[in-house]
Amino acid sequence: MSPAADPSAAAPPVRPRATYGSLWRQVPRELGFLLPTLPIVIAALTTLSTVFFTGVGLVAMFVGLFLVVAALYIARGFGAFELLRLRWAGRPPITPPRWAPPGEAATPLRTILGPLVNGHYWLYLLHGMVVNFFLGLVSWIVTIVCLSVGLGGVSFWAWGGFVPVGDGRIQLFDLVADWLVPGNTLSVAPFVGESILQFILGAIFLLTLPYLTRMLLIAHHATARVMLGAWPSEALQREVADLSASRGAAVSAEDQSLRRLERDIHDGPQQRLVRLQMDLAAAERKLDTDPEAVRSLLAEARNQAHETLEELRALSRGLVPPILQDRGLVAGLESLAARSTVPVQLEMNLDPALRLSSEIERNAYFVAAELLTNVAKHARATSIRLHATLRRVPDDDSTWLDLWVMDNGCGGAVFTDGHGLQGLHERLRGLRGVLSLTSPAGGPTAIGAHIPLASTLSGSVPVSVPVSVPVSVPATVPDAA
Incomplete structure (x- = not known):
């Protein structure tokens, strides 16, 4: 059954339901968020109100405009701190x-006036001055009441006896007993009855504490998501911009590949075919007068035809090599390593039977071939390590193909417009991938191609494609020798 036909493959992963024990394990972190909330929201309110309203009052003197902008930047800082606290609390x-819009320079004028026309800054200001203050005040009061009643109730038996009993003191036990059983004549010592009742109330408050802290934290998180998070339209705009950039990079990479193919055909097979045509024409002219010269020309023409055929085969391997189509990426990389003029140590952490989409396999093969060729031509290396593996990104549950080429050469490789590495970078951008480079002067060099698997792996669920991915050398891949 194909992955698309498998109903279980298309079903989203089921998150385990939170148990009471798991709720209690999060209580310390949630209290660490809720208890300091009051001083934080008071500091935000006083700071933002002072700076903002001072700026509004002085806006006619022009200096007030800078104070309003400063208040917006301060609100952004408080909002970022709130997001950090929520994440630390486990949300x-x-x-x-x-x-800032992507691709636009951060000019001084944009830095000063940009927040005034950016709705997010005003939402952050509203959150810090009004919404978060009242929400934080309510949540802090509720948390303090719940904790004080709970802890004070279960420990009343230990400290209640030291509280002086006055004439105006009301025994909660007597009130509850008279309300439940009017006219009762219970012969229970007042302190014992009060301790039992306080313990029951405290236990109830403590048992419900995990649910209370979780609900309050969810309220803070929901408010922050609406007021401090990116808008859905921005995510769509960012996706459209990324797709446009990827499409442009893909078109540019394909154009460079076609130009290179045209140049290779012109400099190689085309010149040999011209030479072959000239040899055959010369042989035709000497056919009756000089048979020995004709025999020599025909032998040369046969050699030219053989070399032309080999060059055409090499060019076809650079496009879509048959071994890649028939046996997959692992076999294709093994064939590249076998043909390399520099010894290659293979580290294939891939299933030999793994088949990816033809687009990913073809581009991964092309990138590996180009990197191995660059090492042979420019690096003056004596050994190469070719490492390939699949990596899962837990944050967005995506899968990436990591392809590393590491050599012990002279290093100093850089991205230069119009040259090989920049062309590979453009090609990977067309796949929404990235090319990472570590090549200090003197070596060694490690170049990694990271390609998101936008298609479906055999027997696995489809994966999403994030915008970016960490490009540091994996811990499982040691430095090049």
Whole structure:
């Protein structure tokens, strides 16, 4: 059964339900968020109100404009701190807004006037001055009451006896007993009855504490997600921009590949075919007068035809090699290693039977071939390590193909417009991947191609494609020798 036809493959992963014990394990972190909330929201309210309203009052003097902008930046700082506290408390991370449009320079004028026309800054200001203050005040009071009643009730038997009993003191036990059993004549010592009742009340408050802290934290998180997070339209705009950039990079990479193919055909097989045509024409002219010369020309023409055929085969391997189509990426990489003029140590952490989409396999093969060729031509290396593995990104549950080429050469490789590595970078951008480079002067060099698997792996669920991915050398791949 194909993955698309498997109903279990298309079903989203089921998150385990939170148990009472798991709720209690999160209580310390949730209390660590809730208890300091009051001083934080008071500091935010006083700071933002002072700076903002002072700026509004002085806006006619122009200096007030700078104070208003300063208040917006301060509100952004308080909002970022709130997102950090929520994440530390165990809530899912909230994607912050993109404060500056991509690709636009941060000029002084944009730094000063940009927040005034950015709705996110005003939402952050409203959150810090009004919404979060009242929400934080209520949640702090509720948390303090629940904790004080709970802890004080279960420990009343230990400290209640030291509280002086006055004439105006009301025994809660007597009130409850008279309300439940009017006219009762219970012969229970007042302190014992009060201790029992306080213990029951405290236990109830403590038993419900995990649910209370979780609900309060969810309220803070929901408010922050609405007011401090990126808007859904921004995510769509970012996706469209990334897709446009990827499409442009793919078109540019394909154009460079076609130009290179045209150049290779012109400099190789085409010149040999011209030479072959000239040899055959010369042989035709000497056919009746000089048979020995004709025999020599025909032998040369046969050699030219053989070399032309070999060059055409090499060019076809650079496009879609048959071994890649027939046996997959692992076999294709093994054939590249076998043909390399520099010894290659293979580290294939892939199933030999793994088949990816033809687009990913073809581009991964092309990138590996280009990197091995670059090492042979420029690196002056004596050994190469070719490492390939699949990596799972837990944050978004995506899968990436990591392809590393490491050599012990002279290093100093850089990205230069119009040259090989920049062309590979553009090709990977077309796949929404990235090319990482570590090549200090003197070596060694480690170049990693990271390609997101936008298609479905055999027997696995489809994976999403994040915008970026960490590009540091994995811990399982040691430095090049």
